[in-house]
Amino acid sequence: MSPEPDRLFAQPLPQVPDFAFNEDVVRVFPDMIKRSVPGYPTIVENLGVLAAQFAQPNSVLYDLxxxxxxxxxxxxxxxxTEACRVVAIDNSSAMVERCREYLNAQDxxxxxxxxxxxxxxDILSLEFQPASVVALNFTLQFxxxxxxxxxxxxxxxxxxxGGALILSEKLxxxxxxxxxxxADLHVAFKRANGYSELEIAQKRSAIENVMKPDSLEQHRERLLAAGFTKVVPWFQCLNFASLIALP
Ligand SMILES: Nc1ncnc2c1ncn2[C@@H]1O[C@H](C[S@+](CC[C@H]([NH3+])C(=O)[O-])CC(=O)[O-])[C@@H](O)[C@H]1O
Ligand SMILES: O=C(O)C(=O)Cc1ccccc1
Structure with missing residues (x-):
């Protein structure tokens, strides 16, 4: 189950299919996300640090x-924190299967x-239990x-x-x-991480119908409309950011 380098878009495709979280993507995902999302390792590690400040006994920590x-x-x-548990959910069976293997290895x-x-x-049909931490790490955009x-x-x-939602998104x-x-600096980031112009262009066309980023203002307004009282950006690297939203 060792991850492979991402070469999914390296060869010219006659027609670029819409991006899907299938087995091909699962095989290269750790490499793909690290080389594509500026700040991803920093966001993930610090999400743990942030969560430790909000976690409460007898509650769920969600990874959506x-x-x-x-x-x-x-x-x-x-x-x-005592007596809390993590619920991770994904609607890609390929992701879930490999995720369980990685977590067994951590155990x-x-x-x-x-x-x-x-x-x-599907997170859209999940029955939420009382939660102290909810992470939406680059998921809402899909x-x-x-x-x-x-x-x-x-x-x-x-x-x-006293709990928190941590929301990370491309902006x-x-x-x-x-x-x-x-956007240009993001392309430069990808180039610096070894992606060719062809890979960058084909990936862009694969995600354009399935991933719809919002602006920071849209996020803030929607979070307030959903009932959150405070929205605090805690990280931004180029066009990728992470926010803390307080209930
Ligand atoms: N309706 C849905 N229900 C459940 N899962 C969904 C849904 N829609 C999309 N997904 C899942 O959301 C994930 C988005 S990736 C998250 C990275 C991770 N958080 C990370 O921190 O490594 C972001 C990216 O690849 O840019 C995929 O695994 C989808 O299958
Ligand atoms: O690659 C990109 O341009 C992105 O915006 C991020 C991304 C990362 C992994 C899967 C889909 C999108």
Missing amino acids: GSSLGAVTQALRRHVR SMYQELLPVEVIDG IAPEQRLALLTRIHRSLLP RFDDDQEHALL
Whole structure:
């Protein structure tokens, strides 16, 4: 189960299919996300540090759109609170299967880790339990825009006082110049990580129909509309950011 380098878009494709979290993506995912998302390792590790400040006994810590469980692993490295558990959920069966293998490997290396349940399912139909931490790490951008407010409203209802939602997303910018500058710098980041112009172009066309980023202002307004009282950006690297939203 050792991860492979991402060469999924290296050869010219007659027609670039819409991006899907299938077995091909699972095989290269750790390499792909690290080389594509500026700040990803910093966000994941510090998400664990942040979560440790909000975690409460007898509550759930959710990792929504968990992919291979990088956030779940960080939660288990950092959170020392008694009687809480992690629920990771993803609707890609290929991701879930590999995620369970990685978490079993973590279990066999460390003692006294938080218990974790990995659900193969849709976060839009999840029955939330009382939660102290909810992580949406680069997942909301893949949810249909018209479903996003309802999901955040349900998350808000599940959060205990003193808990937090941590939301990481790719951003778009209303100012055309700001948008173009940060988009160009993101391309430079990918180039510096060894992606060719062809890989960058084909990946862009694969994700354009399935991943719809919002602006920081849209996120803030929607989070307030969902019932959150405070929205605090804690990290930004180029056009990728992470926010803390308080219930
Ligand atoms: N409706 C849905 N229900 C459940 N899962 C979903 C849904 N829609 C998309 N997903 C899942 O959300 C994940 C998004 S990746 C998250 C990275 C991870 N958080 C990480 O920190 O490594 C982000 C990226 O690849 O840029 C995929 O695994 C999808 O299957
Ligand atoms: O690659 C990109 O341009 C992205 O915006 C991030 C990304 C990372 C992994 C899967 C899909 C999108």
